[in-house]
Amino acid sequence: MLPPSLDDMVSATHPVRIISKVIDDLDIDALLVKYKGGGCASYHPRMLLKVLIYAYTSNIYSSRKMEEACQQNIHFLWLTGQQMPDHNTINRFRSERLKHVLRHVFTQVVHMLAAEGILSLKEVYVDGTKIESAANRYTFVWGNAIKTNKEKMAAQLRELWQYARSIAKEEMNDTDPGDFPTVSPEKIRETVEKIDAALRDHPEASKKVKAKLAYAKKNWPDALERYAAQEKILGRRNSYSKTDPDATFMRMKEDHMKNGQLKPGYNIQVSASKQCIVSYSIHPNPTDTTTLIPHLKQYEEDHGSLPETVTADAGYGSEQNYEHLEQTGVAAYVKYGYFDKDQSEAECRKRPFTQDKLHYNKEKDQYICPMGQPMDNVGSNTKKTEAGFTQQLTRYQARNCEGCPMRGACHQSKGNRTIEVNHNLNRHKQRAREALTSEVGTVHRKRRPVEVEPIFGNIKENHRFRRFMLRGREKVEIEFGLLAIAQNLRKKAA
Numbered sequence: 001m002l003p004p005s006l007d008d009m010v011s012a013t014h015p016v017r018i019i020s021k022v023i024d025d026l027d028i029d030a031l032l033v034k035y036k037g038g039g040c041a042s043y044h045p046r047m048l049l050k051v052l053i054y055a056y057t058s059n060i061y062s063s064r065k066m067e068e069a070c071q072q073n074i075h076f077l078w079l080t081g082q083q084m085p086d087h088n089t090i091n092r093f094r095s096e097r098l099k100h101v102l103r104h105v106f107t108q109v110v111h112m113l114a115a116e117g118i119l120s121l122k123e124v125y126v127d128g129t130k131i132e133s134a135a136n137r138y139t140f141v142w143g144n145a146i147k148t149n150k151e152k153m154a155a156q157l158r159e160l161w162q163y164a165r166s167i168a169k170e171e172m173n174d175t176d177p178g179d180f181p182t183v184s185p186e187k188i189r190e191t192v193e194k195i196d197a198a199l200r201d202h203p204e205a206s207k208k209v210k211a212k213l214a215y216a217k218k219n220w221p222d223a224l225e226r227y228a229a230q231e232k233i234l235g236r237r238n239s240y241s242k243t244d245p246d247a248t249f250m251r252m253k254e255d256h257m258k259n260g261q262l263k264p265g266y267n268i269q270v271s272a273s274k275q276c277i278v279s280y281s282i283h284p285n286p287t288d289t290t291t292l293i294p295h296l297k298q299y300e301e302d303h304g305s306l307p308e309t310v311t312a313d314a315g316y317g318s319e320q321n322y323e324h325l326e327q328t329g330v331a332a333y334v335k336y337g338y339f340d341k342d343q344s345e346a347e348c349r350k351r352p353f354t355q356d357k358l359h360y361n362k363e364k365d366q367y368i369c370p371m372g373q374p375m376d377n378v379g380s381n382t383k384k385t386e387a388g389f390t391q392q393l394t395r396y397q398a399r400n401c402e403g404c405p406m407r408g409a410c411h412q413s414k415g416n417r418t419i420e421v422n423h424n425l426n427r428h429k430q431r432a433r434e435a436l437t438s439e440v441g442t443v444h445r446k447r448r449p450v451e452v453e454p455i456f457g458n459i460k461e462n463h464r465f466r467r468f469m470l471r472g473r474e475k476v477e478i479e480f481g482l483l484a485i486a487q488n489l490r491k492k493a494a
């Protein structure tokens with residue numbers, strides 16, 4: 001005679017029960033203080049958090065689909081106690097209320113799983129993936145285009161200046177306009193006006209030049225101001241999307257058009273353990289190399305200390321990263337570029353003359369070339385990487401390559417062979433080689449593809465999350481946080 005109970009319709013082992021229990025045990029005070037009180041009664045934030053996390057676990061990412069699920073799906077109805085938040089409420093909660101709060105929720109889940117032995121905070125595997133932004137794919141700003149346009153304007157201004165000087169020398173007895181691309185829009189305006197005043201009533205001034213000047217006067221100062229604002233947004237990037245300025249254009253693995261088209265996206269870095277996400281960070285760089293240090297800083301912020309070991313692929317094997325890991329006392333199992341080739345004798349035989357095959361005599365600070373000739377230290381220099389890291393390079397030169405029968409195979413330069421050696425990087429490579437080929441290192445190397453890579457496959461392929469729903473780095477961070485909690489709770493429920 002009574003209506004059926006929803007509780008009877010949700011099996012005792014269903015993931016929705018696990019998720020509900022986990023969220024019930026979390027401290028959400030940071031979220032509660034965001035609610036001022038007063039006004040209409042709002043939905044309880046714990047219930048909305050459950051809805052979002054369960055939705056991300058069940059491949060539902062759109063707020064409208066979540067609204068629909070809250071009205072129709074038994075598991076959602078059970079979770080919400082038959083409350084039915086609409087998509088605006090869900091969206092506002094996701095993009096506004098969870099700001100600066102979700103990471104705390106995520107770390108609590110991670111610590112809970114660590115306490116249950118489901119994951120480890122000591123040994124982590126780092127890798128990254130790119131996920132497309134919600135931004136429009138075809139509205140972009142390119143750093144190189146700005147540079148080219150400024151160079152073109154500089155060349156045209158110089159031409160105009162020279163033309164004006166050639167026919168109105170007296171009026172133009174001022175100095176050169178200077179390095180045009182670096183001067184302010186005011187200076188450009190002033191220079192253009194000066195040329196304009198000199199040529200305006202001049203009988204010899206051509207109409208074409210006057211038209212060019214009018215165009216420059218009208219458009220250039222604004223264009224320069226726009227370029228300055230765009231360069232500020234670009235920072236060290238080469239591109240950004242106009243509809244999501246935090247997103248950078250990058251090459252994605254998912255290329256539905258099969259034309260290598262760059263798409264606006266984010267580089268997501270993940271520390272993983274047993275296919276659970278232990279920490280995550282969002283980066284604008286398309287390559288992984290420069291993301292490791294900020295990622296580990298985020299890890300430290302999340303968990304209060306660094307992991308004991310970090311295992312990563314060759315994309316992270318830079319001198320700066322090795323140096324950082326050494327200084328922070330983290331045991332690194334990180335490959336460098338040629339590590340795999342170095343392990344194969346056949347591959348080594350293909351490159352018998354490369355620098356790493358030359359013998360180094362440390363006492364005499366000399367390399368010995370393949371013909372047994374000493375290569376002397378002829379100086380050193382420093383180089384700054386794009387990330388601002390200073391490298392110390394030492395040059396060694398063979399004494400006489402003339403008439404050497406190996407010359408064609410050994411090197412192509414005109415004079416004697418010169419090599420540039422980064423001793424510190426070589427030292428790190430040697431350490432990495434020893435660590436990676438040790439018994440423990442071999443285990444870590446074998447586990448890396450199993451521990452971290454399936455996470456991306458699972459999120460992108462099995463759970464069809466290929467593109468963020470929200471725009472802007474802060475919101476993307478919330479969305480990935482929800483995905484990370486969902487991934488971890490799926491592992492718990494499995």
Ligand code: SF4
Nearest residue numbers: 369371398401404410
């Ligand atoms: S070409 Fe010069 S560096 Fe190379 S093996 Fe001959 S002598 Fe040595």
